[in-house]
Amino acid sequence: MRKRNRKDAETTGISKERAFDISAWTPKTDIGRKIKAGEITNIDMILDAGKRIMEPEIVDALLKGLQVDLLEIGQSKGKFGGGKRTIWKTTQKKSKEGNKPSFTAMAVVGNKDGYLGIGMGKSKETMPAREKATKQAKLNIIKIKRGCGSWQCNCREPHSLPFAVSGKNGSSQLRIMPAPKGTGLCMAGEARKMLALAGVKDVYSRTKGQTVTRVNLLIACFKALKELSKVKVMPEYVAKAGIVSGRKENKEVTQ
Numbered sequence: 001m002r003k004r005n006r007k008d009a010e011t012t013g014i015s016k017e018r019a020f021d022i023s024a025w026t027p028k029t030d031i032g033r034k035i036k037a038g039e040i041t042n043i044d045m046i047l048d049a050g051k052r053i054m055e056p057e058i059v060d061a062l063l064k065g066l067q068v069d070l071l072e073i074g075q076s077k078g079k080f081g082g083g084k085r086t087i088w089k090t091t092q093k094k095s096k097e098g099n100k101p102s103f104t105a106m107a108v109v110g111n112k113d114g115y116l117g118i119g120m121g122k123s124k125e126t127m128p129a130r131e132k133a134t135k136q137a138k139l140n141i142i143k144i145k146r147g148c149g150s151w152q153c154n155c156r157e158p159h160s161l162p163f164a165v166s167g168k169n170g171s172s173q174l175r176i177m178p179a180p181k182g183t184g185l186c187m188a189g190e191a192r193k194m195l196a197l198a199g200v201k202d203v204y205s206r207t208k209g210q211t212v213t214r215v216n217l218l219i220a221c222f223k224a225l226k227e228l229s230k231v232k233v234m235p236e237y238v239a240k241a242g243i244v245s246g247r248k249e250n251k252e253v254t255q
């Protein structure tokens with residue numbers, strides 16, 4: 001008989017980040033010091049300059065209301081075609097001493113308003129893996145472009161994506177497309193969590209290739225969202241689709 005209590009505590013999904021105490025933070029990098037000194041007040045100042053974030057605290061300090069979600073990438077052992085999906089992907093390494101298990105977690109962080117990051121963490125124990133993944137997700141934070149690219153809707157509000165994007169990782173391919181208001185997130189459950197944390201409400205999606213490997217599909221989803229910023233958009237279209245880059249108040253003018 002397995003004990004369930006401890007496991008339940010570890011597998012709960014979404015969690016709000018504790019309020020960040022900037023006075024207790026000793027920054028290690030230049031950007032960090034500038035934030036503490038009040039010179040950098042907006043995360044866009046870092047992301048737009050293409051600088052890399054080296055400390056997770058930078059994201060804590062600049063993005064309020066950050067939420068963390070753990071994606072279910074693993075499966076517990078069980079009869080009848082596998083057990084319940086869990087947030088831990090377990091792997092075993094054979095060695096002289098026997099099988100050494102290790103755990104991988106995948107975290108997604110977002111503020112539900114245009115900023116999103118994913119990260120993975122691996123460790124011999126569950127909690128450090130989760131912490132590593134969360135940290136990594138913060139370092140990988142990106143700005144998402146939102147808008148209404150649905151010809152059926154045309155509302156100019158940032159409830160969906162401004163245009164369709166695709167991402168590929170390994171053999172998994174995912175295409176995310178704008179959808180009219182009220183559609184919801186039409187996609188695989190775990191990728192849905194990712195878009196929800198970015199603040200996207202309505203999309204259609206299509207997958208291609210191997211989709212059983214959930215990790216690949218999720219990375220493909222993140223890559224697709226990254227594409228949003230790479231595509232050059234015609235100025236007329238920016239207004240037509242009501243494109244915002246990052247936060248809702250960041251109305252795009254031209255790019």
Ligand SMILES: [Zn+2]
Binds near residue numbers: 150159160180
């Ligand atoms: Zn719309």
